[in-house]
Amino acid sequence: MKKYILLCLVLCFYGYASAQTSHYHVTGTAEGTVDGDTIYLAVMTGFFQLAPTDTAIVKNGTFAFDGTIDGADLRVAVATHKGKTIGMIDFVLENAPIALQIFPHDSNKKPVIKGGEAQKLYDEISKEDEILAKEMEGPYDILKDSTHTQEEKAKAKAQLDSLRKVNTTNHYNFIMTHIPSPISDMLLQWYAQDMTEEQLNAILDKMSAAKIQYQNYKQIMAERRAAKATAIGQHYTDVTLKGTNGKTDIRLSDYVSKNRYTLLDFWASWCGPCRAEMPNVVKAYNSYHSKGLEIVGVSLDNNREAWIKAINTLKMPWPQMSDLKGWNSAAGAAYNIKAIPANVLIDNNGNIIAKDLRGEELLKKMEELMK
Numbered sequence: 001m002k003k004y005i006l007l008c009l010v011l012c013f014y015g016y017a018s019a020q021t022s023h024y025h026v027t028g029t030a031e032g033t034v035d036g037d038t039i040y041l042a043v044m045t046g047f048f049q050l051a052p053t054d055t056a057i058v059k060n061g062t063f064a065f066d067g068t069i070d071g072a073d074l075r076v077a078v079a080t081h082k083g084k085t086i087g088m089i090d091f092v093l094e095n096a097p098i099a100l101q102i103f104p105h106d107s108n109k110k111p112v113i114k115g116g117e118a119q120k121l122y123d124e125i126s127k128e129d130e131i132l133a134k135e136m137e138g139p140y141d142i143l144k145d146s147t148h149t150q151e152e153k154a155k156a157k158a159q160l161d162s163l164r165k166v167n168t169t170n171h172y173n174f175i176m177t178h179i180p181s182p183i184s185d186m187l188l189q190w191y192a193q194d195m196t197e198e199q200l201n202a203i204l205d206k207m208s209a210a211k212i213q214y215q216n217y218k219q220i221m222a223e224r225r226a227a228k229a230t231a232i233g234q235h236y237t238d239v240t241l242k243g244t245n246g247k248t249d250i251r252l253s254d255y256v257s258k259n260r261y262t263l264l265d266f267w268a269s270w271c272g273p274c275r276a277e278m279p280n281v282v283k284a285y286n287s288y289h290s291k292g293l294e295i296v297g298v299s300l301d302n303n304r305e306a307w308i309k310a311i312n313t314l315k316m317p318w319p320q321m322s323d324l325k326g327w328n329s330a331a332g333a334a335y336n337i338k339a340i341p342a343n344v345l346i347d348n349n350g351n352i353i354a355k356d357l358r359g360e361e362l363l364k365k366m367e368e369l370m371k
Contacts, residue, residue, distance in 0.1 A: 024093060026065040028100030030058065030079035031107065032086045039063040039102075040078040041093075050076055069093055071214030072118040072182035077102060087111075094118040094182055118183040125174050125187070132167050136160060168194045172203070179206050185214035192220065226336035232355060236264075236346045239331040241298070241321035244308055250321035252296055256346050260292030261369060263357075264344040266337050268300040268326075269310035274341040278314045280359050281343075285318060288366045294318065300340060302326045 030039060037058045042050040053075075056063040075093040079086050079102045087102045089111040096116025103109040113119060139156035142148050148156070171191045175184045184207070192200055207217045229237055240251045256262045265281060267274035285295050299322035301307040311320055323330055329337075335344060345354040345365070357365050 022095060023066060023068045024095050024098060026077070026093070026098045026100065027062060028064075028077065028102060029062055030077075030087060030102040031109070032104045033058045033079055033081050035059055035061070037082070038080050040080070041065050042076045042078055044074065044076065050078065052078075069095060070218075071185040071216065073186055073215075089113065091115055092119040092122045092183070092186070118181065118186070121174075121178060121181060121183040122186075125171070125183075128170055128174075129167070132163055132170070136163050139163075164194075168199075171195075172199045175203055176206060179203070180210035180212045180214075182214050185216045188220070189216040222333070223336050226334055230335045230344065230352060232352050234352050235350050236344070236352055237334045239264075239298070239321075239334050241323045241329075241331055244311065244320050246304065250296065250319050255294045255296050255319065256348070256350055259294040260348050261288075261294070261353075261366070262346045263293065263295045263362075264298060264335070264346065265295055266298045266300065266332060266335070266340050266342040268340060269303070269306040270301070271340050275310070275314065277341045277358055278316065280362055282315060284362050284366050287363070288370055289318075291370050293366060293370075296321065298322065298329065298331045299324075300326050300329050300332055300337075 026041075028039075030037075033039070035058050039056045039058065040050075040052045041054040041056070042052045045051045054065055054067070056065050072092050072094040074090055076088055076090045077100055078088045087104045087107070089100055089102050091098065091100060091113045092115055094116045096118075098116065098119070099112075099114040101112035103111060139159040142156035143153055143160070168191070171187060172195060175187050175191075178184045184203075188203060188207075195203070204217070204220065207213055208221075226237075228234075236252070236256065238251065238253045240249050242248065243250045252262070252264060263281075263284075267278070269275075281295065285293065289295075295318040297311075297316060297318060297320040299307050299320060301310075301322055302324055304324060307320075307322060307324070321331070331337075335342075341358065342356055343358075343362075344352055345357060347353050354365055
């Protein structure tokens with residue numbers, strides 16, 4: 001009986017511990033705020049641009065955020081007083097208890113973060129990065145100083161390149177050492193573009209073998225599957241989105257089956273290069289539509305009015321589809337679209353025969369195919 005009770009207590013303890021780490025609970029204080037002021041939780045979306053993801057109201061001198069996150073990610077807590085920003089702090093959001101102390105910009109006090117394991121590891125790698133950043137200052141100053149000779153600049157560039165390689169190696173080793181910690185997944189998102197293909201594959205293989213995979217790993221693997229599935233020579237992936245009236249489904253397969261060639265064209269009304277390229281696409285359509293070319297446009301717009309207006313302005317007579325989710329477009333994800341304009345040329349058998357044809361290249365390709 002005693003063993004049974006002990007076992008129950010142990011199981012209850014582990015169940016309690018698991019429950020404690022299945023979500024985040026962020027609490028904090030912000031000096032300079034009063035009850036009723038707003039604290040924003042935000043993500044960095046661009047060069048020092050913040051996009052709020054949650055809000056909390058100061059009550060009894062404190063604020064709190066609760067939720068769940070798949071892994072870990074950097075967040076910024078922004079304190080406001082009477083609608084004006086007075087202080088902020090960046091920290092690693094993870095499924096753990098987190099305590100913050102925010103002080104005004106003009107205060108000499110340093111913000112305080114008491115986070116989970118991912119925060120500790122982030123602080124550790126950040127210190128290593130700071131050391132290397134200081135070493136990079138010297139050669140970087142030489143490169144931007146016009147008074148230095150070309151020989152001095154070449155030497156400085158070599159030093160800088162060497163330090164950057166050291167930095168990438170440090171990031172790689174740190175990620176590999178701490179898989180499957182969520183901090184590894186966060187750093188993977190940040191530094192994947194700096195890794196060699198061999199390093200990136202080693203990281204993904206180790207993450208794949210781990211019992212826990214987080215959001216960025218899942219996204220990269222989904223992108224790789226999409227890229228492989230939509231490579232030249234592969235059978236196309238069918239996509240269906242709403243047409244311009246927001247009600248009728250536009251299905252790519254309907255057009256592929258009826259035409260000799262179908263060009264799946266990714267664009268957006270807000271995309272300057274897309275608008276500049278569109279006269280070439282219109283020319284290709286006008287020249288070869290009667291011979292069996294169809295174009296199906298996929299807009300990465302968020303705004304329906306802007307989308308419809310651009311279609312009319314640019315004189316695009318072909319079928320158009322969009323889920324109005326911008327870069328989160330389901331069709332964009334299916335074809336691993338990372339930049340626009342982009343297009344995929346599909347033959348009547350459903351095979352992808354070319355990608356990203358622009359300008360004269362598109363016209364030459366169609367002339368060659370339509371002979």
